[in-house]
Amino acid sequence: MPVAASAIYFLNLRGDVLINRLYRDDVGGNMVDAFRMHIMQTKELGTCPVRQIGGCSFFYMRISNVYIVIVVSSNANVACAFKFVVEAVALFKSYFGGAFDEDAIRNNFVLIYELLDEIMDFGYPQNLSPEILKLYITQEGVRSPFSSKPSDKPVPNATLQVTGAVGWRREGLVYKKNEVFLDIVESVNLLMSSKGSVLRCDVTGKILMKCFLSGMPDLKLGLNDKIGLEKESQLKSRPPKSGKTIELDDVTFHQCVNLTRFNSEKTVSFVPPDGEFELMKYRITEGVNLPFRVLPTIKELGRTRMEVNVKVKSVFGAKMFALGVVIKIPVPKQTAKTSFQVTSGRAKYQAAIDCLVWKIRKFPGQTEPTLSAEVELISTMAEKKSWTRPPIQMEFQVPMFTASGLRVRFLKVWEKSGYNTVEWVRYITKAGSYEIRC
């Protein structure tokens, strides 16, 4: 396995080092200054996540108000490094119980150092699973083994846990109520031309699971995906069911999924880790149901006036509704005054992002609210460059709707003791980069 990092730095937006850890000696301690000088203080920040300065490669990523910088001097695996960062952030979040930001780092220095020691060794990523790490990196006090009272919990055997066949699950879990929660979260990426034709469209989805199950259960998940259904009908030698089947691309599973069985039987069967985890990720490029249609008309009336009309149509079921819909309509930088008329929601001009921002808190299906605005521009010195007309951006969340049409057909749980389980399934579709040219 190639090296993923020689050093890792956590910087705030000003470029101060919050915390850092050197894993190998091949980079100097002052390399972060180079990052500050040549990346943070230039306009290139955010343009390219990988930069090479003075024989060192810098991989950086911004998470809320923290820059995480990985410095490597050898030929490293970039994907591995970024994956490491993402996983590490997820780990920190699960330890901090929520946000990962500058304050959280400042409040948890010791813990972070402990974790950094554990999750990477000499530049090679190690176990990043929160469930396992929480067994032996704890935030509470640890009882001394010499104290008189015997501890109520047995001290977990970390070695056995990590090296065992099911490294991600501890034995002997007991829950009164055995429950499984399944969330299918999809985000829709769209680029549409001003005439309404789709230029680019795909859905990235993930299935999140939260398990509260006793013992060592074996789970099996059935979806309405094409390969799985075909295989199933083959095995049972019966004609495939009519109805929509979904073709999944780029499927990635959590390590708990039994891949040999997936390869032979095309079923997703697994022994789940305890608690929350991401079971699988997928992508869909064909047959996407777009939740919204946007019809913009933007007219420039002379040099100092503009007329903006935007109609948004919700094309999901009338009983459903979208939440937190935000439509950002770009206007030129020299916008001075705006006036609006909206059929629902609220709109205002935000100079900081040069956009008209139209917010609709609750957006029922099969409706089409409109916005019409008049924009007055101020005359400027440099009139020559014409306005580039950036695309309209949209944010939304539609519960109980999947843009891909994916459905959970079954979720079976087997356990030796044969207890009953309760399964909960949720669907939600969010906007990824949902853009409409105008």
Next chain:
Amino acid sequence: MAMHGMRGLSVFISDIRNCQNKEQERQRIDKELGNVRNRFKNEKGLSPYEKKKYVWKMLYIYMLGYDVDFGHMEAVSLISAPKYPEKQVGYIVTSCLLNENHDFLRLAINTVRNDIIGRNETFQCLALTMVGNIGGREFAESLAPDVQKLLLSSSCRPLVRKKAALCLLRLYRKNPDVVNVDGWADRMAQLLDERDLGVLTSSMSLLVALVSNNHEAYWSCLPKCVKTLERLARNQDIPQEYTYYGIPSPWLQVKTMRALQYFPTIEDPYTRRTLFEVLQRILMGTDVVKNVNKNNASHAVLFEALALVMHLDAEKEMMSQCVALLGKFIAVREPNIRYLGLENMTRMLMVTDAQEIIKRHQAQIITSLKDPDISIRRRALDLLYGMCDVTNAKDIVEELLQYLSSADFTMREELSLKAAILAEKFAPDLSWYVDVILQLIDKAGDFISDDIWFRVVQFVTNNDDLQPYAAAKVKEYLEKPAVHETMVKVSAYILGEYSHLLARRPGCSPKEIFGILHEKLPTVSTTTIPILLSAYAKILMHTQPPDQELQSQIWAIFNKYESCIDAEIQQRAVEYFALCQKGAALMDILAEMPKFPERKSSLIKRAEYSEADTAEQSAIKLRAQQQPSNALVVTDQPPANGATSPVPVGPLSLAMVPSMITTEDHTSTDPALSQQNGSLTKVDPQHPSADLLGDLLGPLAIEGPPGATVQSEYNAVSRLEGGPDAVDGSAIVPVEEQRNTVQPIGNIAERFHALCLKDSGVLYEDPYIQIGIKAEWRAHHGRLVLFLGNKNTAPLVSVQALMLPPAHLKMELSLVPDTIPPRAQVQCPLEVVNLRPSRDVAVLDFSYKFGTNMVNVKLRLPAVLNKFLQPIPVPAEEFFPQWRSLSGPPLKLQEVVRGVRPMPLPEMANLLNSFRLMICPGLVSPFI
């Protein structure tokens, strides 16, 4: 302040200051800009207060570096406001936001003009300041007359006139037409009569700009300037507020002296005398005191005075006084003063006679090289470089070499370059030059640019006498434990070419040389390996008799690199390997490198180039101005082989030769290189192989054991070593008469004998001149080039060269110039046609005049019979019938020579080869 009570503005500024990061700041700014746009667009219009506030905000945002491309209209409109606070904001913001090319300025011109011609002094000042800050063409055209009027009006307060003068200065700089030369000269002179020092200072600034463009028109101002200077120096009538630490207006003094420097000379004796008195007073009256500010002011005046003294070409006495003063400065502790002292000394070098005086301070300057402040070290280096000449070159270069090992890394490159240039320029002898460069490479290998080592290789190649010395020297360096790669490059090249010259010394057998070189191979980079490979090939070729073991070793190396990934290395390995199999032909192909054509030293060129970004008056430039002949390289060296152009070498023709011809760079187009590369097809057309052979083997023959005598069939030249007993055949030729007082260097007869075997070398040398020769022979035609090199810094005059050809030779000498410039070399081609065989020798009657010395020498030219011979190989079966068909003497002669010291066969063969006689092996004469 006008900002008083502007709550919105101060809140905004504190918001910005509280921003944690750039992004927050940008968002706050964008929000505020949106707000400002909204306000400006408001139909109801803004109150003057609001307008002022938003325009201030805009200015603040603009000053933070954000683009503000609106609101200029509002700013400009504030200019016409009736009240001072608004007007001030308008003027300030306009002069910040707008530049001279903005169209909006047109809207303001009228208002500004009204303010200028108005009666309100404050408004006048505001307007003048803005015009001065922006200073566009349109302003210049429409406002210049009004500004001039203000400047000259006696009713205005000095404050306004000061601003008017500075405003006019700015307009003039932008657009020189605003000042009408004829009219202004008188008015300028009139302005200089001003008593108020403030106005006078501003006017003086204007004058400096005016005279810098056209000093002739302002002659009338010169005495006024001197008068002003006198007034200041005598401290007459100077108000208290214009004295700074007791110095009467140092600014005005400096400006006045600057203005005076633009006038070429001062003719009026009275003015001149007065000025010198003032300068004397300044020079005498300045001393280093405790107070820093006072020091700064008095030194500013002093250094300007020094510059003026240098400019005026003062008497020697004053000059030496200046140098003494500077000498005092470079010895003080205060680094700024030391810096200035050194810098001004460098400037002083412009005045030629100061050089001698400055030399007295050499020790002190050398101490400055060790100053903790690098800028002082640089100045000291510049100064040392500038003051170096033939007399002190050795000291200075040695000092620099010593300093090199302790010098700052940032300086080493410059230092080594300068040391190399000085060594080249002022080398008393060439072996010293080689020593210096090798030391340089040894001490600061990383900082030696390729040019430096290319240059030393060129020198060694072009100087036959130097080659054994250089080879021995580099071998010494190579034996040290740690050797820099550049040293390996030089050594590989020199040892490859010339190690055979050392073959007789202990520890210098080809095998040992190869061993030393090969040791370095694993440590060097891919750029050096090709040079090493070439060196191996040459060593192998020079190994006589062939050494099987060495050969197999070297072949193994070639074999190994035949599959090298580097194309250059691979090509060389493959080609050398193939060439090695060729046997005798190898001799032709891997012959000694031909001499390099003379060219301007690329080092000096580089120095000139790099100096463009150093200080304005760098020592190098000064030096170049003083001695234009420096453009020529050292010429006290034997002729260059490659140059066949009959044009006499002058600075111009030299400058046109591209400088970056490198010896090893394989991208170079130098034809000589094709041989280096070992390509079979690209043998230099100018050098027929026999010629190359002669070149190559000549030195070998000379190095042969003394007393070895060879009797040739034709007996034209019998003895090589030219000892006193070796005069038989050569007795026929006229021996030169020695009626000159100038003694030649080296034995002329010996040189002549050597040249009989070689085609290039030194024919004659004395302290003033060196005559080199280079020849090419084709059948009965010969083409010789005489190189007349002047070794001195003074020209040689009445140069005459007359050919006295014997009857059998037809000779044509091209025109020899009457004068040879200092340190230059002149080439004179000479065509020779041999009409019939004869043993007579042509004589060159050469004379020149150096100072009062008339020198005349008669020199034998090495156009001897054997040069016209053409060897033909004859197989045994053809030889004997021919041999037998010849009837006895004079067509056939057989003789056994006795009393000759024994000589190894290959050496004998070499010798005969250099006589252009063919040896046919494998014949056993039936007569012996």
